[in-house]
Amino acid sequence: MAKIIPFKAVRPTRDKVSLIAARSYDSYRPEQVEARLRDNPFSFLHIVNPGYKYQQVTSGAQRYKLVRNRYQEFKEDEYFIKDTAPSFYIYKIVNRDGLEFNGIVAAASAQDYEDDVIKKHEDTLEYKETIFVEYLKTVGFNAEPVLLTYPDNKDLDSIIAKIMETRAEYEFTTTYRDTHYMWPVANVELVTQITSIFAEIKTLYIADGHHRSSSSYLLAKKSEAENDKHNGTESYNFFMSYLIPESDLKIYEFNRLIKDLNGLKKDEFLIKLDEIFRIENRGHEYYKPSKKHHFSMYLDGDFYSLYLRKDYYTINNALDALDTHILYATILKPILGIEDVRNDTRLEYSHGKNDLAFLKSAVDKGEFAVGFGMLPVTTSEMKQIADEGLKMPPKSTYIEPKLRSGVTIYEF
Incomplete structure (x- = not known):
């Protein structure tokens, strides 16, 4: 059964979320990165590209430490706040094509990844895993959720719909013309209901983020080995995920x-x-x-x-x-x-x-x-590949939604 828990997110203040939120770094062309770094001092790209401050290209351990420094500076300047209570985050995206995605940002269990409760359909590259483990260990946070999907569930749909009747904490439209909405959910009764519903779901599937999830799992194992007082509740035992129902998933070829x-x-x-x-x-x-x-x-x-x-x-x-x-x-x-x-x-x-x-x-x-x-590959094909323990060729699926980095941040 799936173990999905709330967490205390570090996230932008309401007035700066639209300025901070950024697409995945690799999705920008070099000239786009340069323009955003030059014109927007609040962009999350300043954190993941920290050498820009000194007009230098950095890499490896030096870059990871500078990423950590830029992140701390954003916190010190109060561009970010940290929630005081463990929360789920209802997240809605309406993209430029009019497609709507509704889901929950939460922490998923690294143990579920190992036990195949969270199933995979794509191979990962060992060198990428190794690099990302060192990156996560140094910077101490993850800012881009893994996309997980679950079988459509009427109870979760009902809770999400009810929460979305209230005013969103965030509502912003990007230059890419996607509109994002987010509702923090700290109410103990609702948190318990959501946790309990996921506990009855036998299997979750990785839709996007195989390297992020595998690296988070390897970090959990490494951290456990280094912690004599490990008890399984430490934050490194979980990784940030965006969970959406299967019917919301959009797969392109x-x-x-x-x-x-x-x-x-x-x-x-x-x-x-x-x-x-x-x-x-x-x-x-x-x-x-x-x-x-x-x-x-x-x-x-x-x-x-x-x-x-x-x-x-x-x-x-x-x-x-x-x-x-x-x-x-x-x-x-x-x-x-x-x-x-x-x-x-x-x-x-x-x-x-x-x-x-x-x-x-x-x-x-x-x-x-x-x-x-x-x-395009269908959701049922993707699930069948995962259920049979097989792996798709690379670049078999281009999956939406695509979340912005820096809207919710999970610290280890």
């Missing part, structure tokens, strides 16, 4: 772009594909697949539809049935020679919000030789 045809001429490449797929040249028609195991391909100015030949490919488990794996197993690896989809520089990814026009443009510019599109 990640399309694939490949820089060359692995030495093949166009006709040679198409003949090899014909062994595996039924191929139709769609010309300039923007073709997007409508069924699983159907793919879109853009090559040399034309779109193609690729339908997997059923007698060619055998499905034995949930991973075999996943379109991102099928593309890898039938084209990327055997024909295009891409074995390491994590590190091969010939392969790049474009999430589905960029649509097929983006894919076409990238190929037409000569940056890539061919592009492939597919349907």
Whole structure:
């Protein structure tokens, strides 16, 4: 059963939350980071990019210590406050496309991660885990929740809806045109009800944040080994999460772009594909697949539809049935020679919000030789992969909602 608990968040004052809140650092282009650091002294980016104060690029242990220093300065300047009572945080996002997400920011159990109560569907990289563990240990806080999803629950829906009838503590719209709302919940009766409901839920699934959750788990194990008085209630035993019902999850596909045809001429490449797929040249028609195991391909100015030949490919488990794996197993690896989809520089990814026009443009510019599109992974596919203990290929899902960093902060 899931152990989800309230915590005392460090969070911005109401008047500064819109200025402090920031997207994940990696989602900004360099010129965007520079503009925000230059024009907004309150941006959370000043904390995660602390060398800007000295016009220097920092890394490793030096950067982690400076992140800690910038964070302490924000607290000392009273840009942040810390709640006095353990709280849940009802969080609502209405994005620029009109999609609405309602969930709860809370602390999830690292032990549940180990016990597979919190299930994973994606592999993690050891070097990233190691780096992030050292980062967390040095800075002493986490500012970006892991996105967890749970089966739709009428009782939780009712509590969330009732709380959202009151005035939100935060209501702000970002330059990205997403509107965020947040309600702290410290009422003991409500906290107990929410905790009890989650205690009856058998399984939670990581939707986004596999490296953050695995690193938080490793930090918990490391901290436990170093603490002779460990009792399981320490803050390092938990990690900040944003929990939303499965029906609220929005999953987009990640399309694939490949820089060359692995030495093949166009006709040679198409003949090899014909062994595996039924191929139709769609010309300039923007073709997007409508069924699983159907793919879109853009090559040399034309779109193609690729339908997997059923007698060619055998499905034995949930991973075999996943379109991102099928593309890898039938084209990327055997024909295009891409074995390491994590590190091969010939392969790049474009999430589905960029649509097929983006894919076409990238190929037409000569940056890539061919592009492939597919349907998004479904929530049920994601869960089945996790339930069978399998792992998706990287960049199989682009999942919303995307939270802002610095709105709620969890200290260890």
